Structures are given as structure tokens and as C-alpha cells.
Amino acid sequence: MTSIDDDRRFPVALAAALAQPFEYDDGDGVDFEPFDAFVSAEETTDWFRSWTGNKEVSGDVFRVFGMDGTGGYAAFWLVRPGRELADQPVVFLGSEGETGVVARDLSDLLWILADGVGPLEAIDTYDTGIDSRPNAELTAVAERFAPERRQPAATLIGLAREEFGGFEEEIARLCR
Numbered sequence: 001m002t003s004i005d006d007d008r009r010f011p012v013a014l015a016a017a018l019a020q021p022f023e024y025d026d027g028d029g030v031d032f033e034p035f036d037a038f039v040s041a042e043e044t045t046d047w048f049r050s051w052t053g054n055k056e057v058s059g060d061v062f063r064v065f066g067m068d069g070t071g072g073y074a075a076f077w078l079v080r081p082g083r084e085l086a087d088q089p090v091v092f093l094g095s096e097g098e099t100g101v102v103a104r105d106l107s108d109l110l111w112i113l114a115d116g117v118g119p120l121e122a123i124d125t126y127d128t129g130i131d132s133r134p135n136a137e138l139t140a141v142a143e144r145f146a147p148e149r150r151q152p153a154a155t156l157i158g159l160a161r162e163e164f165g166g167f168e169e170e171i172a173r174l175c176r
Contacts, residue, residue: 008038011086013106013145014065017113020137024069029133031068032118039064039073047073051093053176062091066119071095074102074119077167089164092119099123099171101157101164107146108156114138115153122157130154 010018018034039047044059062075063085072094080088086106093099100123103109112122116133130153142150 008040008063010037010065011106013086013110013141016141016145017110017138018066020135020141022118030113030116030118031120032066032074033069034066035064044075052171052174054174057174063088068092068094068118068120072098072120076106077101077164079164089160089167090119091164091167092123093171094120094123097175099168101160101167103156104160104163107142107149108151108160110138110142110146111150112153112156114142117153117157122153130157 022032022034023029024031041060044062044064045057046059047064048057048059048062049055061078062073063078064073064075066074068074072092074090074092076085076088077091078085078088089101089105090103090109091099091101102119102122103112114135115130116135116138117130121131132153
């Protein structure tokens with residue numbers, strides 16, 4: 001059995017969601033480019049060291065699965081010991097230093113994406129609110145894998161912020 005520490009395969013639900021097209025729509029859509037697989041451990045550590053300016057950190061607590069158009073990364077943040085990858089929160093670390101918690105777990109992420117909100121948009125709307133644009137294909141994925149978790153993106157993002165409110169400060173402490 002593969003542990004969360006070394007498993008780099010997408011959960012089936014994530015793969016199904018990321019197989020759907022994300023429309024940028026000249027800035028009015030979702031600015032998200034999913035990867036075909038998680039970024040390797042070595043690449044993740046190289047990126048996180050560069051991003052923080054801290055050569056002593058590793059990227060072991062992240063599983064990067066996509067990016068926005070400027071190179072900011074969406075990732076699972078492995079902070080719930082003993083829990084499966086799908087039960088870990090999803091975060092975004094932008095190319096210009098912006099950070100934020102997107103979702104409490106994969107099920108919430110599916111519904112956020114179904115509501116037409118990507119990882120960048122989830123943290124960009126901390127102060128401005130969510131502009132919902134439901135996506136039928138992503139809604140079908142969310143209904144298939146997490147039917148009991150259906151809620152609007154704004155609600156789910158708010159719950160993630162409440163539960164993981166210290167994420168930004170924790171990342172800032174690692175920066176040099």
C-alpha cells in the first residue's frame with residue numbers, strides 16, 4: 001500500500017474534475033491550468049524554496065496539481081496527520097506572493113470548481129465576494145463524487161478560511 005507521503009497519483013475524483021475544460025474567457029472565467037499529474041517531490045521543493053527564498057524548507061507538505069496563467073500553484077496542503085490526500089485542504093500560492101486556503105478538502109474543491117470558481121479566484125475574492133458561474137460538466141463530477149457536500153462556493157471557501165485561518169501567517173514565517 002502506498003502512503004500519502006510518496007503517492008503522486010491523482011485521486012479519481014480530482015482526475016475527473018481536472019479532465020474538464022476550464023475557460024479563461026478573457027479574464028471573466030477561471031484562470032486555471034490543471035496538470036496531468038502531481039509535480040514531482042524534487043520540483044515541488046525547488047519551487048517552494050525559490051518561492052519562499054528559504055533554502056532550508058522542503059515542499060513535502062504540498063501536492064501541486066495545477067497553476068494559474070502567471071505560474072501560481074494550486075496544491076493540497078498535507079496538514080492533517082493520518083488522513084488521506086482527499087481529506088487535506090487545498091491552497092493557492094501565487095506567483096506574486098499571494099496565498100490563501102481554497103477548500104477544506106477535495107469534496108469541497110469539487111463544488112467550488114462546479115460553481116465556476118478556480119483556486120486563484122477563490123483567494124482573489126476574499127474581500128470582494130464570489131461571482132458564481134455554474135459549470136454543468138464540473139457539477140456532474142461533484143454530484144458523482146461528493147453529492148452530500150453541495151454548497152455554494154462562497155460558503156465552502158468561508159468554511160476553509162475559518163478552519164485554516166493561520167495558513168497565510170504560517171507561510172509568511174517560512175519566507176526570507
